[in-house]
Amino acid sequence: MSPIPVPDTIPAIVCRCKKYHLCAVTVVNLTKILVVQDAVAEAPSVRGIPYKQLSIGVPKETFPNERRVAIVPATVETFVKKGFTVNVEEGAGVEASFNNKEYEAAGAKVTNAGNVFKSNIVLKVLGVILLSGMHNCWL
Numbered sequence: 450m451s452p453i454p455v456p457d458t459i460p461a462i463v464c465r466c467k468k469y470h471l472c473a474v475t476v477v478n479l480t481k482i483l484v485v486q487d488a489v490a491e492a493p494s495v496r497g498i499p500y501k502q503l504s505i506g507v508p509k510e511t512f513p514n515e516r517r518v519a520i521v522p523a524t525v526e527t528f529v530k531k532g533f534t535v536n537v538e539e540g541a542g543v544e545a546s547f548n549n550k551e552y553e554a555a556g557a558k559v560t561n562a563g564n565v566f567k568s569n570i571v572l573k574v575l576g577v578i579l580l581s582g583m584h585n586c587w588l
Contacts, residue, residue, distance in 0.1 A: 500532035506568030509541040516544040519572035522555035529556030
């Protein structure tokens with residue numbers, strides 16, 4: 450990027466980009482030689498809960514003839530690398546040809562349904578069945 454010509458009377462100019470940093474363009478010795486100084490500003494603070502404090506639960510699908518599972522071991526590995534704790538119900542991936550050892554090798558904790566539903570985030574293919582067999586979309 451070539452320097453922007455600046456009149457000698459303007460001692461400093463602030464660049465238009467303003468993306469996480471300020472590009473201060475100053476005139477040195479009034480000779481129109483531009484020196485770009487990057488003053489790194491603090492990144493905006495991110496609001497919310499850090500991934501390390503969140504858990505993801507994957508219960509076994511209970512809908513009749515449902516063979517899918519919400520996440521596969523490769524996805525579990527990605528979530529674990531990001532810092533999430535992943536809780537998978539025992540046998541959740543059996544119908545989709547994923548056994549418990551594959552989930553454990555990817556970093557998930559294989560546990561019972563009670564612990565899975567205590568997670569901050571619950572992933573399912575179909576919604577949770579409530580009230581003696583009523584699907585939650587009927588409520």
